[in-house]
Each structure stands twice: as structure tokens, then as C-alpha cells.
Amino acid sequence: MSRVVVVGGSDQGRQTIDVLESAGTHTVVGVLDAALHPGTVVSGHPVVEPDDLARIGADAFIVAVGDNAVRARLVAEVRAQHPDLELVSAWHPAAVVARDARVGAGVTLMAGAVVSNGCVVGEGVLMGTGSSVDHDCTVGDYASLAPGARTGGNVSIGPFTAVGLGASVVHKVAIGAHSVIGAGAVVLTDVPDHVVAYGVPASVVRTRDEGEPYLTRRRGR
Incomplete structure (x- = not known):
């Protein structure tokens, strides 16, 4: 079971966390969102910083943003900065x-x-x-x-x-x-x-x- 960091902590982020937890196919280990302070809790999960990903054992990610172009840009950024993380679906x-x-x-x-x-x-x-x-x-x-x-x-x-x-x-x-x-x-x-x-x-x-x-x-x- 993948340990997923959800990129995006607003409305779509909360919905995506619910989907992942309802499906039970992945474990959510944190949320990445530059607009939120680290430690903020989103649907029961802490907002973390990129340097925290190894510490929390993240091995996968999903981008939870409604805007199509922004979603694509964030996927490209995470892949470039963290090539070891797998892009998963919800x-x-x-x-x-x-x-x-x-x-x-x-x-x-x-x-x-x-x-x-x-x-x-x-x-x-x-x-x-x-x-x-x-x-x-x-x-x-x-x-x-x-x-x-x-x-x-x-x-x-x-x-x-x-x-x-x-x-x-x-x-x-x-x-x-x-x-x-x-x-x-x-x-x-x-x-x-x-x-x-x-x-x-x-x-x-x-x-x-x-x-x-x-x-x-x-x-x-």
C-alpha cells in the first residue's frame, strides 16, 4: 500500500483525501500546500514541507487541484523535485x-x-x-x-x-x-x-x- 502525500489542501484536497481513505488502497501521510502553514491539519492530516517527505515515508503523490493547467504544472514540479515518488490515482x-x-x-x-x-x-x-x-x-x-x-x-x-x-x-x-x-x-x-x-x-x-x-x-x- 502506497504512502501518499496529497498536493493541495483546499476543497479538492479534502475531497481527494476522502476518496483515498474510502477506497482504502493508499495511506495518506501528509499534505503539501505552500499556501498553508506547516502543521495545519487538513481532514486529519498534517501539512508538511518538501523536506519532510523522507521522514514521513512518502513514496507516492497525487495532485488535488481543480484547475487543469495548475494540476499539470504541479505534477511536473513534484516529478522534477522528487523523481522517486510515484504518481497515483484516487x-x-x-x-x-x-x-x-x-x-x-x-x-x-x-x-x-x-x-x-x-x-x-x-x-x-x-x-x-x-x-x-x-x-x-x-x-x-x-x-x-x-x-x-x-x-x-x-x-x-x-x-x-x-x-x-x-x-x-x-x-x-x-x-x-x-x-x-x-x-x-x-x-x-x-x-x-x-x-x-x-x-x-x-x-x-x-x-x-x-x-x-x-x-x-x-x-x-
């Missing part, structure tokens, strides 16, 4: 993964997430509560599906693309890389790279730069 026991699906490292599947037959899910993908990809879909590295987002079969979602809360994507649609699909959108036609699209039916509303933030917080939070 699958909630209530997630469903078909026997012939292929799922990369560093993937987080929240409760109720479904990866159906013939799907290929890349490295570092985040699938929120109740999200699903139907048969023969491809989800690129560091893409994400927010809670309740769903696709039909034979859908392609490009690397670093975010599919928003409750969005729906119909059968055989291709969504490009580094794009954002807004909450509640219904995607009926292909969506290119580097755009923001939303609405019913979804339409492109503007272009988008790689790494542009797309997650927002309410004031005071």
Missing part, C-alpha cells in the same frame, strides 16, 4: 470503470463517476461527482469533467479542456484542447481548441489562452 469505491477502459496515472474519480467500455482516460484527469463518459470516449491528459457532466459515446475531449457543471455532450462530438464548456451547456457540434463555449445549444463565445483561469471563487471564500 478512485472512489462508488465510481464505475469498465474492465476494458484504460485510465492513466494521477486520475481522480469522485463518487458516481462512470468510465464506460472502450474509453481511454489520460493522465491527471479529474472526473467530478456523478460525471460520466459513455462507450469509446477519449479524455485527454489533464482534462476535467465537473459534477454531473455527461457525454454520449465516441466523444473526444482534448487535453486540458474543462467540461462544466451539468454539461451534456452528444454522441460523436469532438471537443478540442484547452477549451472550456460552460455549466449546463448542451454540446451538439464539434468545438475547436482554445475557446469558451456555452449555452443550449452550446456555441463559441470567445477564444481562450492556454492556462487562463476558469474556476472562480465568491468573495470572502
Whole structure:
């Protein structure tokens, strides 16, 4: 059983710790988060510093950050600084993964997430509560599906693309890389790279730069 340090101690970090502990496949030994003081407790686990990893016996890590580009950057940083740590995944026991699906490292599947037959899910993908990809879909590295987002079969979602809360994507649609699909959108036609699209039916509303933030917080939070 791997001894995992969770990188990220905010909302996604707490959720990921819960997934890991519910699954019982890894032991969480600490949290890395430069924004939190060492010794702060996150879901029962202490925030540690990078120099503490050998002391606590960490041999694996997972990045628990909602933003796709930030998640990828942190994975690259940890790999460069701690090449001995293995990148592991967190699958909630209530997630469903078909026997012939292929799922990369560093993937987080929240409760109720479904990866159906013939799907290929890349490295570092985040699938929120109740999200699903139907048969023969491809989800690129560091893409994400927010809670309740769903696709039909034979859908392609490009690397670093975010599919928003409750969005729906119909059968055989291709969504490009580094794009954002807004909450509640219904995607009926292909969506290119580097755009923001939303609405019913979804339409492109503007272009988008790689790494542009797309997650927002309410004031005071």
C-alpha cells in the first residue's frame, strides 16, 4: 500500500483525501500546500514541507487541484523535485470503470463517476461527482469533467479542456484542447481548441489562452 502525500489542501484536497481513505488502497501521510502553514491539519492530516517527505515515508503523490493547467504544472514540479515518488490515482469505491477502459496515472474519480467500455482516460484527469463518459470516449491528459457532466459515446475531449457543471455532450462530438464548456451547456457540434463555449445549444463565445483561469471563487471564500 502506497504512502501518499496529497498536493493541495483546499476543497479538492479534502475531497481527494476522502476518496483515498474510502477506497482504502493508499495511506495518506501528509499534505503539501505552500499556501498553508506547516502543521495545519487538513481532514486529519498534517501539512508538511518538501523536506519532510523522507521522514514521513512518502513514496507516492497525487495532485488535488481543480484547475487543469495548475494540476499539470504541479505534477511536473513534484516529478522534477522528487523523481522517486510515484504518481497515483484516487478512485472512489462508488465510481464505475469498465474492465476494458484504460485510465492513466494521477486520475481522480469522485463518487458516481462512470468510465464506460472502450474509453481511454489520460493522465491527471479529474472526473467530478456523478460525471460520466459513455462507450469509446477519449479524455485527454489533464482534462476535467465537473459534477454531473455527461457525454454520449465516441466523444473526444482534448487535453486540458474543462467540461462544466451539468454539461451534456452528444454522441460523436469532438471537443478540442484547452477549451472550456460552460455549466449546463448542451454540446451538439464539434468545438475547436482554445475557446469558451456555452449555452443550449452550446456555441463559441470567445477564444481562450492556454492556462487562463476558469474556476472562480465568491468573495470572502
